[in-house]
Amino acid sequence: MVDTKSLSKIIKESGKSKEEICGIMGISLGSLNNKLAGRTSFTVPEVKDLQKILKLSDATIMKIFFRNKLSKIEDKEVVNG
Numbered sequence: 001m002v003d004t005k006s007l008s009k010i011i012k013e014s015g016k017s018k019e020e021i022c023g024i025m026g027i028s029l030g031s032l033n034n035k036l037a038g039r040t041s042f043t044v045p046e047v048k049d050l051q052k053i054l055k056l057s058d059a060t061i062m063k064i065f066f067r068n069k070l071s072k073i074e075d076k077e078v079v080n081g
Contacts, residue, residue, distance in 0.1 A: 003064045004036050007050075010064075011036075014054050025049045 011018065022029050025046060034040045042050070042065065051061050 001067070002035075002038065002042065003067055004038055007064050008036055010054055010056070010060075016053065021050075021053055024053055 011021065018029055018032055022032050025032075027046070031040070035042050035046075047061060047065055050056065051058075056064075
C-alpha cells in the first residue's frame with residue numbers, strides 16, 4: 001500500500017502544483033488525484049517520474065511505495081536472523 005499522505009505532503013512542500021506535475025508526467029489531474037486517494041495504483045514509470053520531478057531518494061521511494069513489503073522483509077530477517 002502506498003503512503004499517500006506522505007506523498008501528498010511531499011508534493012505540497014515541493015513548490016510544484018499538481019497540475020504541473022501531471023503535465024510533466026503526461027497524466028490528468030483526475031488520474032493523479034485517484035492515485036493519491038488510493039483508488040488506482042501508480043505504475044513503475046510513474047513512480048520513476050515522481051522520483052525525478054520531486055527529487056526523491058531511493059530510500060524515500062521505498063518508504064512511500066513499498067513500506068509494507070519492507071516491513072515483511074524486515075520481519076523475515078528478524079525471524080531468520
